[in-house]
Amino acid sequence: MNRKTVELDEIDRKLINLIQLSFPVSTHPFLDIANEIGTTEEVVLSKLSRLKNEGIIRRIGPIINTRGIGGTNTLAAVKVPSDQIDKAAAVINKYDEVSHNYLRNEEFNVWFTVSAPTQARLDQILNEIQTELNCPLLDLPTIKQFKIQVNFHV
């Protein structure tokens, strides 16, 4: 997974660190950010647009807590023959409820997360995937969460 790293200046770094965990929820958040780091709103907006175009920012928005809104989620893994990875990815990714999917260097090689409104819908999705792929599947729902804090410090 080699790709060229985007060059970042001091303001870019401050912005990236701030907008992950301390994004101001306000009517004019980018002005607030500008005041916080000592620049203008114009600079903040143009820097953020560039970071979005470079793929460093995927989106700025609400991170939904599936269980907090009454839904449920799980981590699942399937053991897929290496020549069927593309097919497996297509089968799994067609569900909107699948948020992440990674190919990993393991016997169970395709790992994905599913979030659904109900346990019945979640089970239905896993059953359909298992039936369609005809592969062993691990269903690994969270028993206890000790930490969730994605923060890339630059």
Added chain:
Amino acid sequence: MSEENVQKAYKSDSEQKHVWNAEMDATDEKLIRLIQDGIEFTHSPFSKAAAELGISEDEVVARLKNLISEKKVRRFGASIGHLALGFTANGMGVWDVPEDKIDEIGKVMATFNEVSHCYNRPRSEEWPYSMYTMIHGRTPEECEAVAKRISEAVGISEYKLVFSEKELKKKGVRI
């Protein structure tokens, strides 16, 4: 809101979507759907959603803050493309932790800055691991060094670091 009213609100808002069954206010749900793919980078990024919902921008902000304090929204902020930032190594540590030590060890694992997620999940015969730590780094060696430090800190030597070879999908949860 009664269950019947909740059902009604969901039906009128979004016929095609599956029903989320929390006691979620219909306006809150609509608001999330309007902004979940990301706000625009403008002076007033909530003005469109406010107009659409027929409420003020101040009310949008108040509703968002409330959703966060109710833990329906984990946080409001940026999702980062970690690959573009150079964090190209993504190692999922899987640990064989005895049941009676899960709480104690989970708390220690969570203190490592390099660990973004730390979860207890069910073990099985074919997959005998009970704890999961997601470790992001710039190189696999960096992740391995972190896993080794965790292993020493918690006294567990039965673990594996499973690296991602390819991102097949990354979207974030939507409702």
